[in-house]
Amino acid sequence: MTTMAAMMATEDTSQRSSARLSDRAYRELRRMIVDGELGQGQRLTERALAELLEISATPIREALQRLEQEWLIERRGPRTVVVAGANRRRLRELRVLEAALRGVAARLAVDNATDEELEQLARVHAEAVRVARSKQGRQRTLARVLELTRRFHSLLDASTHNPVVVKMIATATAFDFVTRLDMIKRLGRDYPVQWTDDHGEIVDALRARDADRAEELMRAHILTTGHYLASGADDEQ
Numbered sequence: 001m002t003t004m005a006a007m008m009a010t011e012d013t014s015q016r017s018s019a020r021l022s023d024r025a026y027r028e029l030r031r032m033i034v035d036g037e038l039g040q041g042q043r044l045t046e047r048a049l050a051e052l053l054e055i056s057a058t059p060i061r062e063a064l065q066r067l068e069q070e071w072l073i074e075r076r077g078p079r080t081v082v083v084a085g086a087n088r089r090r091l092r093e094l095r096v097l098e099a100a101l102r103g104v105a106a107r108l109a110v111d112n113a114t115d116e117e118l119e120q121l122a123r124v125h126a127e128a129v130r131v132a133r134s135k136q137g138r139q140r141t142l143a144r145v146l147e148l149t150r151r152f153h154s155l156l157d158a159s160t161h162n163p164v165v166v167k168m169i170a171t172a173t174a175f176d177f178v179t180r181l182d183m184i185k186r187l188g189r190d191y192p193v194q195w196t197d198d199h200g201e202i203v204d205a206l207r208a209r210d211a212d213r214a215e216e217l218m219r220a221h222i223l224t225t226g227h228y229l230a231s232g233a234d235d236e237q
Contacts, residue, residue, distance in 0.1 A: 021055050025063035028053055033072050033083055034174050040085045044073065070171045095226030098172045099219045102153070105160050105169060106202065106218040110211040113159035118206055121159070124152045125199045132196050145196070152199055156206075195225055 029049065032038045046057045046064070053060070064081060067073045074084045109117075128148035131141055153173075157166045198221040205214035 021059035022062040025049075025053055025055060025059045026066050029060075029063055029067060030070075030072065030174075033067070038083050040083050042083045044081045044083065045079075070174065072174055092226065094172050095222065098169065099222035099226070101165060101169045101172055102156075102222050103215040103219040105157055105162075105165055106206070106214040107211045108160035108162050108165065109156055109206055110209050110214050112161045113156075113206065117155065117159040118203070121152060121155050121206070122203050124148055124155060125196065125203055128152065128196045128199065149195070149199075156202075195221070198224070 038044070046060045049060045050057045064073060068075065072084055073081055075081055128145055131148065132145050134141060157169055160166065198217065202214060202217045202221065205217055
């Protein structure tokens with residue numbers, strides 16, 4: 001191998017390594033934002049994040065650029081970056097967008113989901129119903145049902161076999177889990193069993209391969225849950 005070829009090979013290897021680190025930083029930081037480990041409004045610095053993830057600043061910088069494109073972080077100055085906030089107006093707008101996207105996902109799942117994927121959805125739904133109706137401690141029940149709800153939608157999204165729709169939904173719902181958990185806790189309410197019942201109807205429509213009904217049910221479900229949470233937010237004013 002010539003010296004020039006060796007240099008080019010080394011540079012290519014370095015670029016691939018940098019891309020992997022950037023992807024890793026992006027995935028981990030996104031997870032921390034979505035799960036609430038990095039709170040809304042929290043200030044972020046490249047140095048602190050690099051130390052946290054034990055990688056250099058360059059992959060962190062590249063990851064932050066991707067997160068900014070998804071509106072998960074905001075730049076408020078040359079050196080000031082914070083986790084984006086989700087006020088009531090933005091949450092309502094995102095909920096409308098989510099309803100449309102998840103309706104499309106349900107329609108696509110009718111055409112693309114395998115029978116095995118639909119059976120897995122049904123099992124997750126059945127477990128959510130069981131937990132929601134159980135006599136466990138309220139906080140434990142709430143957290144577990146929300147986890148199962150999250151799993152249900154994740155499985156349905158994946159069953160579309162459409163990465164574009166999955167990515168768009170992920171962007172629209174980035175703050176959903178933390179916001180939903182916090183709102184229901186603050187309102188002192190139980191997880192509405194009707195929400196899990198909605199999932200059962202959606203599963204039935206998917207199994208029947210009824211695209212129109214699956215899309216209609218999913219849109220209505222998302223808008224209903226959004227109205228519930230928005231009403232709670234208004235109560236908190």
